[in-house]
Structures are given as C-alpha cells and as structure tokens.
Amino acid sequence: MALLSLKNISVAYGKNVVLKNLNLDVEKGELVSLLGPSGCGKTTTLRLIGGFVEAKNGRFVFNGKDYTKIPVHKRNFGFVFQNYALFPHLTVFDNVAFGLKQRNIPKNEIKKRVMEILETVGLKDYADRSPRELSGGQKQRVALARALVIQPDLLLLDEPLSNLDAKLRVKMRLEIRKIQQEYNITAIYVTHDQEECFSISDRVAVMNNGVIEQLDTPQKIYNLPRTEFVANFVGFENFIELELEAKERGGGGFYKLKNGQRFKVTHFNGREYERYVKGAIRPEEIDILNEGGGKETNTLKGIIGISTFLGKHYQYVVETEVGRLLVNGSAHKRYEKGERVTLYFPEDKIVLV
Amino acid sequence: MDFTFIIDKLPVFALGAVMTIELTVLSIIFGSILGLIAALAKISKKKPLVYAASFYTWIIRGTPLLVQLYFIYYGLPKVGIELDPFPAAVIGMSICGGAYITEIIRAGIESIDKGQMEAARSLGMSYLQAMRRVIIPQALRRMLPPMGNEFIALLKDSSLVSTIAMVELMRTATQINAATFKSIEAFFAAGVFYLFLTTIFTVIFNRLEHKLSIN
Numbered sequence: 207m208a209l210l211s212l213k214n215i216s217v218a219y220g221k222n223v224v225l226k227n228l229n230l231d232v233e234k235g236e237l238v239s240l241l242g243p244s245g246c247g248k249t250t251t252l253r254l255i256g257g258f259v260e261a262k263n264g265r266f267v268f269n270g271k272d273y274t275k276i277p278v279h280k281r282n283f284g285f286v287f288q289n290y291a292l293f294p295h296l297t298v299f300d301n302v303a304f305g306l307k308q309r310n311i312p313k314n315e316i317k318k319r320v321m322e323i324l325e326t327v328g329l330k331d332y333a334d335r336s337p338r339e340l341s342g343g344q345k346q347r348v349a350l351a352r353a354l355v356i357q358p359d360l361l362l363l364d365e366p367l368s369n370l371d372a373k374l375r376v377k378m379r380l381e382i383r384k385i386q387q388e389y390n391i392t393a394i395y396v397t398h399d400q401e402e403c404f405s406i407s408d409r410v411a412v413m414n415n416g417v418i419e420q421l422d423t424p425q426k427i428y429n430l431p432r433t434e435f436v437a438n439f440v441g442f443e444n445f446i447e448l449e450l451e452a453k454e455r456g457g458g459g460f461y462k463l464k465n466g467q468r469f470k471v472t473h474f475n476g477r478e479y480e481r482y483v484k485g486a487i488r489p490e491e492i493d494i495l496n497e498g499g500g501k502e503t504n505t506l507k508g509i510i511g512i513s514t515f516l517g518k519h520y521q522y523v524v525e526t527e528v529g530r531l532l533v534n535g536s537a538h539k540r541y542e543k544g545e546r547v548t549l550y551f552p553e554d555k556i557v558l559v
Numbered sequence: 560m561d562f563t564f565i566i567d568k569l570p571v572f573a574l575g576a577v578m579t580i581e582l583t584v585l586s587i588i589f590g591s592i593l594g595l596i597a598a599l600a601k602i603s604k605k606k607p608l609v610y611a612a613s614f615y616t617w618i619i620r621g622t623p624l625l626v627q628l629y630f631i632y633y634g635l636p637k638v639g640i641e642l643d644p645f646p647a648a649v650i651g652m653s654i655c656g657g658a659y660i661t662e663i664i665r666a667g668i669e670s671i672d673k674g675q676m677e678a679a680r681s682l683g684m685s686y687l688q689a690m691r692r693v694i695i696p697q698a699l700r701r702m703l704p705p706m707g708n709e710f711i712a713l714l715k716d717s718s719l720v721s722t723i724a725m726v727e728l729m730r731t732a733t734q735i736n737a738a739t740f741k742s743i744e745a746f747f748a749a750g751v752f753y754l755f756l757t758t759i760f761t762v763i764f765n766r767l768e769h770k771l772s773i774n
Contacts, residue, residue: 258680277680279682279685279688279689280683281681287674287677287678289674291678293675293679293693293697294697295697304679304682305682308684356683
C-alpha cells in the first residue's frame, strides 16, 4: 500500500477551483516531483499535504491513517520553503534545534543531533551565525537541516532552489537527492524547472489546470508523454494531426495526414488505437533533406522560413502543407529563407498524443 | 516668573507627577493586554472575533477620550455602576489606549512574513505557541517605535482625567493656580514635569530599539 494517498481531492478558493478530483499515490522512500507551469496547482497540492490548505472534498491518507483533518503541527512533516523562512531572530543552531526543543528532547541529545545534521549539510562551522550572515545557498541548507532534524515522516519541498543561481541549483539538487536517499526519506518536490525535476525524481507528476496529466518516471515523461500538454511541456513543439489507416502488428500503424501523405508510427506510449490522434515530435528529431530526398512515407515538403541560431544548431520555421513546423538543423549548414526542402519524420520519434 | 514659588511647590507637583506615572503605567499594562487580545482577535479567522475587535477599535478610536471618561465616571453611576476616580481613570485610559495598541500590534504581526508562521507550525508548534515564540518576538521590534508614540500620547492624555476629580499633575497645577493665581508658574511647572516624564519614555524606548536592533 502506498505511504501517501490523495483520494479525489478538490480545493477551491471561493469559485476558483484549484484542484479537481486529484489522485496521487506515493510509495515509501520515493521522491516524487510535482511539475507544471505556475497556476497548475502543484504548490496547492504540496500545501494541502502539509496541512496549510483545506480540501473541499476528498481524503488524504498517510501511513494508513486519515490525515485530512490533522492540524499542521501534529503531522510531523518537514517543510522546506521557497524563501527558506528561517527565523531571523535565532542563530543557525537555534533555527535547526527549534523543532527538537518543541519535542522535549534532552539538551545534549539536541546538540548532538543538530551538529550532526549541520555537518551533513556542510554548515558545522556556522552554528553560531545569524541567518542574515548567510548566502542564499547556505540559507537553503539551514532550511533543509531544520526540516530534516525532526526526522520527519515526509519531506515537502516547495521550489527550494528557485532563488539560487544556476550553478548552485545544480549542486544543491544533487545534495538534496543524496541526503534524501541516505536518510531514505519520502519526499515531495515542487518545481517548474524540468531539468531539475528529472534529475532528482523517482517519479514525476506533470500537472495542468488542477489535475495530474501524467505520473511516470522522468524517462517516460520525457520520451513518451501521454497528453498534448505534457508533450508540449517537455519540448515536443510540433503536433501533426493524424488519422488511423491501418494497424500494424507489434503496436504501430499507418496514419494519414491532412494532405494525404502517409506516416508510419511505431513508438507507442501505451495508447489505445484511436482514429484521430496527433503525432508529436521534437524539432531536433526531424531531419532536413534536400528537396525530393528521402522515402515516400514519413516525409513532408516544406519551405524554409525564419531561422535562428541556437548554438548547437539552427532552428527553422518550416512552412508545410499541414502547417508551420519547428525544425532543428545542423550548425554546419544553413538553409536559406525560401529554400525548398523535404522533412523526414523518423517513425520511432513520433509520439501519439 | 517666581522660581522660588515653583521650588516651594515642588513636593506638591512631585506627588501629582507620581499619580500621573501610576495612571500611565497601569493604563499601559492593561491597555497592552487588551490590545494584544483584540489584535489576535482581529487577525484570527473567526468572524465573530474579528467583528467584536473591529467594533471596539471603531468606537474607541472614533470618540474623544474625554467623552469616554465622562461616560464612565458620570454616566455609569446612572445604571448603578459607581467608580472612584482612580479606577474610572485607569479603566478609561486602558480601554482607550488598548484600541490604539490593537492596531499597532496587528500591523506589527501582519508585517511578519507568513512563512514564519508556517515554518513554526510545520516544526510542531500550535498557532498560539508559534505566535508567542516566533511571530511576536519579531513583531515586537517593529512595534517599538509606534508603541513609544502611543505611550507618550497616553501619558499626556492622562491630563484629561483631572476633569474627573483625579489629583494628578494637571489637577495639581489647576489647584495651585486657583489658590494663588500664579498661573504662569503653575502651568510652566506642570509643563516641565510632563516634558521630563516624556523624555524619560523617549530615552527608554531609544535604548530598547537600539538593544533589539543589535540582537
């Protein structure tokens, strides 16, 4: 049984529905990320689990117990806030010791545990500092130590790295992951940063408009998105309307485009056959060939439009009979505006959504 | 001006000043307790509490202290509540000061980042524990300057209770004036005493602010 279950949770602020019948199961020891654009409900979900937001409907079950109505301070969950929320009137040591003092733990035991965790986050020598004297990264470590030292049953992280610079973010996310696995702690991590989320998570829940669109491993989310929203979110910029013509054995089929052209698609993300679907493909998976080149299926004629240099490659806007597509081409050769080309869509790179 | 007259009367003024201090200090204590309770009521999520506290500050801040004092001292006996001048004065000033202190404490608490409360709650504190150990210690620092103002205002407003038969600094001055017609000396001396007392307050608050800003 899952350690944590959200069952048909709905949250609304007045008439504004933020979460709609949301379901989520998290296993013990897992790090699950909630990923999505702002306003998708990811922070609300986290705050609901933390006890800061009340559900209008539904139940939150944790470790077999109904936690829906349990107040924040009785949940024993560690919470790491986006702006750290360190106590400015207390030293680093007292900030971290805060939750332990609350639990009536003997003084020398508190000292031992605080120093231990400060060592884990690399701040042993900063115990007597005031939070004001710390850098952003150090504050983040204190916040993490403060949440971990109480040995929480669940660790909740609300965009913990979004106030740090890019390099530090990469370093800190590795540390968070390392500590999370070392302590075998179950964690829920909210972020809008895809790379951060993929690098740190066991599973990712991509959210949109108050529902989870897909809950899967980072690899599956990235390679095999199941919905148009998820596909778009992870960088499938092109969506081509397809109509099923013939099924193939082994999970694939032939599809007809609007202009009559045929596409063969083999790489299925576990979707049932449907007559009308969309084929999603990333700009970098489309090949640009000289006009008339390539095979009969899985190609489209196009005219090069605006191009931009992205470092590793050029990105072109290509006009085709089925609409405007974004295509990346080699940085060694630049196609001119107005040039006629043939685009090739590898059958295993098209994902149906 | 007859300074020897003032010096002669110093012990009488000093007695009046002691009464002024007593009145002010008691009103500050009771007013602060009242203010804290009303402020917590105002920021709570319970509608009846919010309405009750808002009604209190609306009435008290919207009417003159003199009217409130007259109401308590001359009005209440008509419904059988007779108060001596001293309790009447302390009650009137506490209720009045409390209304202003309510707003100071409310603003101070609301100026603290919401995350502080949430962090304290998530570490195992109940709402009231978090208020006491995390929010109020931080809010206190921000509340000090307006509190200093309020205490000084309360001290000066205590002169109004001279009208309900309290013999404090102001009443001492009016009595001496009535007996001797040395108006300049009487009110000059009272003014100097008030200035002396408010200066003490100012110095105390400056020290407190300085001390808290270092920590």
